[in-house]
Amino acid sequence: MKKNVLLFILIITTTGAFAQKKPLVNVDQAFNTAAKHYVNMLATHPDASQFPQSTKKDGTPDNRTSEWWCSGFFGGSLWYLYEYTGEAKWKDAANKWTKAVEKEKNNTRTHDLGFMLYCPFGNGYRLTQNAAYIEPMLTGANALATRFDPKYGLIKSWDKHADCEYPVIIDNMMNLEFLFWAAKQAKDRRLYDIAITHADNTLKHHFRADYSSYHVVCYLPGTKVFRKKTHQGASDSSAWARGQAWALYGYTMMYRETKDKKYLKQAEGIAKFIINHPNLPKDKIPYWDFNAPNLPNEERDASAGAIVASALIELSSYSKENKKLYFSTAEQMLVSLASPAYTAKVNENNNFILKHSVGHKPGNSEINTPIVYADYYYLEALLRYKKAIGH
Numbered sequence: 001m002k003k004n005v006l007l008f009i010l011i012i013t014t015t016g017a018f019a020q021k022k023p024l025v026n027v028d029q030a031f032n033t034a035a036k037h038y039v040n041m042l043a044t045h046p047d048a049s050q051f052p053q054s055t056k057k058d059g060t061p062d063n064r065t066s067e068w069w070c071s072g073f074f075g076g077s078l079w080y081l082y083e084y085t086g087e088a089k090w091k092d093a094a095n096k097w098t099k100a101v102e103k104e105k106n107n108t109r110t111h112d113l114g115f116m117l118y119c120p121f122g123n124g125y126r127l128t129q130n131a132a133y134i135e136p137m138l139t140g141a142n143a144l145a146t147r148f149d150p151k152y153g154l155i156k157s158w159d160k161h162a163d164c165e166y167p168v169i170i171d172n173m174m175n176l177e178f179l180f181w182a183a184k185q186a187k188d189r190r191l192y193d194i195a196i197t198h199a200d201n202t203l204k205h206h207f208r209a210d211y212s213s214y215h216v217v218c219y220l221p222g223t224k225v226f227r228k229k230t231h232q233g234a235s236d237s238s239a240w241a242r243g244q245a246w247a248l249y250g251y252t253m254m255y256r257e258t259k260d261k262k263y264l265k266q267a268e269g270i271a272k273f274i275i276n277h278p279n280l281p282k283d284k285i286p287y288w289d290f291n292a293p294n295l296p297n298e299e300r301d302a303s304a305g306a307i308v309a310s311a312l313i314e315l316s317s318y319s320k321e322n323k324k325l326y327f328s329t330a331e332q333m334l335v336s337l338a339s340p341a342y343t344a345k346v347n348e349n350n351n352f353i354l355k356h357s358v359g360h361k362p363g364n365s366e367i368n369t370p371i372v373y374a375d376y377y378y379l380e381a382l383l384r385y386k387k388a389i390g391h
């Protein structure tokens with residue numbers, strides 16, 4: 001009997017039955033392709049005041065200035081290429097495109113300073129410990145904090161939006177990570193408390209019973225809700241895909257930073273909504289809105305897929321029950337994104353890596369185009385995937 005057990009163990013060990021499943025994503029290949037695109041992107045963008053954003057309707061590159069909320073993503077992606085390759089050329093390019101955003105540290109007209117400053121400077125600091133990156137982030141985090149009004153208990157997203165005096169969008173969750181970093185760096189409890197208060201009020205007011213979220217909530221003093229609506233989604237009651245992605249990523253990050261179980265519960269609820277949704281396609285890349293009116297004849301949003309993939313890989317490391325489900329869903333998303341269905345051929349797609357994102361369909365802007373933040377979260381997800389599989 002004992003002999004049989006030993007024989008059984010020997011067989012399953014040598015046949016690899018207990019060995020880790022072979023990774024389905026070829027990270028090397030994905031990064032090689034990404035690097036080729038971004039070598040070309042750098043060659044076509046010598047002027048660091050013209051940030052790659054997307055493709056215009058006539059097919060030509062759409063560039064923006066540093067004031068645009070997406071200005072930090074290109075520098076951030078260059079840091080991820082440096083992280084993966086260790087090559088000095090990426091570090092130099094990343095440094096150039098990081099510094100190009102620096103003046104936004106004094107911009108108090110936007111809530112997007114986390115995207116704009118933390119993606120480039122935060123990654124740059126993490127990878128190089130360059131002390132020159134600290135001050136722009138601390139100044140920027142304090143500029144972001146000026147948009148927090150204790151009468152509302154939230155950071156104001158936009159200065160005004162139609163009849164909303166105090167609009168807050170679910171996307172705003174993404175800027176809190178920046179406040180956590182600054183709170184730790186400067187030992188400033190106020191920044192930490194702002195992040196917590198914003199996340200708690202958003203948790204209370206932005207979500208429906210099924211853990212899907214509204215895009216915009218309009219507030220009155222006393223954190224009273226005046227209206228719940230959409231801006232970029234199909235309707236006020238729909239689940240705009242990128243909004244669900246920002247929410248998932250945001251509450252996963254909240255759990256990482258605080259270890260408060262209520263944020264983990266929220267992130268798991270959002271993950272369940274996304275993963276089990278009957279309108280999530282087989283390849284796991286969401287349509288631009290889970291309730292878009294003409295499904296299945298609607299555009300996909302690769303950016304939402306990339307953000308969700310990155311968040312799910314992190315969430316899989318916190319969840320006991322759903323670890324495998326989160327990881328395998330993210331893996332399937334990355335398999336899809338790395339395939340020719342979403343990854344562009346080199347010298348095509350205006351040198352962006354991914355095709356098929358949707359920026360603002362109701363605004364008739366960036367529909368089925370590359371968008372710079374899809375590339376950023378895709379590279380981040382690939383790095384997280386590589387780390388998770390231990391290769």
Ligand code: GLY
Binds near residue numbers: 171232242359
């Ligand atoms: N409003 C930022 C986004 O399009 O996700």
